[in-house]
Amino acid sequence: MPARDLALLTDAAREAGRIAMRYWRKDPQVWDKGGEHGPVTEADLAVNDMLKAKLLAARPDYGWLSEETPDSAERLAVDTVFIIDPIDGTRAFVAGEETWAHSLAVAHKGRVTAGVVYLPAIDRIYVASETSAPLRDGEVIRASGRERLEGSNILTTKANMAPEKWPGGVPEITRSFRASLAYRMCLAAEGRFDGMLTLRDAWEWDIAAGSLIAEKAGAVVTDRQGKHLRFNAPTALAEGVLALPPKLHAEAMVRLVGT
Numbered sequence: 334m335p336a337r338d339l340a341l342l343t344d345a346a347r348e349a350g351r352i353a354m355r356y357w358r359k360d361p362q363v364w365d366k367g368g369e370h371g372p373v374t375e376a377d378l379a380v381n382d383m384l385k386a387k388l389l390a391a392r393p394d395y396g397w398l399s400e401e402t403p404d405s406a407e408r409l410a411v412d413t414v415f416i417i418d419p420i421d422g423t424r425a426f427v428a429g430e431e432t433w434a435h436s437l438a439v440a441h442k443g444r445v446t447a448g449v450v451y452l453p454a455i456d457r458i459y460v461a462s463e464t465s466a467p468l469r470d471g472e473v474i475r476a477s478g479r480e481r482l483e484g485s486n487i488l489t490t491k492a493n494m495a496p497e498k499w500p501g502g503v504p505e506i507t508r509s510f511r512a513s514l515a516y517r518m519c520l521a522a523e524g525r526f527d528g529m530l531t532l533r534d535a536w537e538w539d540i541a542a543g544s545l546i547a548e549k550a551g552a553v554v555t556d557r558q559g560k561h562l563r564f565n566a567p568t569a570l571a572e573g574v575l576a577l578p579p580k581l582h583a584e585a586m587v588r589l590v591g592t
Contacts, residue, residue, distance in 0.1 A: 335439075335462035338392075338447040342437040343460055345387050349380045349435045350453025353420060357454060358429045372423050377401050380419035380435065388415050388437075395439070398569060400538045406567075413441045414565045418538035421450075422513035431455050436515035438541035440564040448542030450515045459519040459546050467522055467549040474523035476552040476576075482506065482584040487577075488517040488529035498532055501588035514574075518543025521576045522550035528577035530585065532557050537569045544574070553582035558590060 356376035363374045381401035389397060392415070396408030399417040408414050415438070420426050422433035431454040438448040447462040459474075461467040467474050479485050486507040496503050509526060511517050517529040518540065544562055548554045555561055557573030577585060 335446045335464050338439045339449070339460060339462040339465065341388065341391055342439065342447055342449040343458070345384055346435045346437050346449045346451035346458065347453075348387065349384060349419065349437075350451055350456075352376070352380050352383055353426070353435070354453050357426060361427070363427055372427060373401060374420070374423060374427060376426065377420045377423060381417070384415075384417055384419060384437070388417075396565070398537060398565065400536065404569065408565060409567060413439060416440055416445075416537050416541040416564060418515065418536075421515045421539055422511075425512035430512065432511045432513055432516055434513040434516045436513075436538060436542045438545065438564075440541060443563040443565060445541050445545040445564060448545040450519050450542050450546065452513075452516060459522065459543075461546040461549040463545070463549075465549075467546045469519070469523050474546075474550050476522055476547065476550045477524040477527040477578050477581075479527045479578055480580040482581045482588075485527035485581060488520060488526050489531065493530060493532045499588050500590075504585070504588060514539040515543040518547045518554075518574070518576050521552055522547040524550075528552065528575070528581055530557075530573070530575040530577065532573045532589075534570045534572060535574050537564050537566070537571065540571060540574050544576070547576040551578065552576045553579050555582070555586075559586045 361374045396411040396414035418436040421436045426433040435451045450459045482504045521529040554576045
């Protein structure tokens with residue numbers, strides 16, 4: 334079933350890309366969702382509508398969790414759920430930048446079993462399932478083999494490197510950034526950067542697909558406490574995310590929580 338789910342997600346992601354590109358750089362309607370939830374565009378909603386119809390028609394017994402669909406406790410009663418971000422990096426999408434993505438995943442009993450991250454503006458696709466290798470555009474990818482956190486190139490924000498968040502000392506790293514959290518996880522998975530981290534709570538739809546891709550590529554993927562991620566939680570939030578090569582992850586955890 335993971336292979337069949339991956340094929341379904343891949344087809345759906347490409348269809349999502351065709352829809353989103355009709356709006357990109359064409360001044361789409363934008364609304365502010367309020368609070369810290371950021372903007373939503375007519376493209377997000379159009380992609381969400383298509384994905385919900387297509388995916389649930391193919392798997393009517395699966396639950397549904399998406400950033401752009403009001404949440405329902407019904408998903409907690411099933412073992413397998415779709416976890417979807419129609420457009421991850423909506424601010425980048427609105428600004429006409431290229432590094433926004435569709436993030437599509439299936440999780441079974443808390444573990445992601447298939448995931449796809451697709452960036453239609455650059456036609457780049459990352460895929461993985463629990464039974465298959467992680468791929469970028471059909472080629473197998475591997476996480477960085479770096480063994481020292483000092484001097485590594487990490488995708489993160491300046492706020493994540495505040496001294497109060499690192500009781501064991503802030504590591505000396507080169508810091509880089511991309512708008513889409515899902516894309517950051519994939520860049521860590523393919524070793525273009527030495528890893529990524531966010532110490533802020535992260536929504537499941539932003540990280541589900543990328544977490545499997547990075548893990549299958551050899552990164553250690555946990556929350557900021559060092560716990561393995563579990564999905565389809567009632568709050569749909571993780572306590573931050575780290576996706577780092579094993580030795581970098583171990584060093585980061587010592588500096589973060591002393592373990």
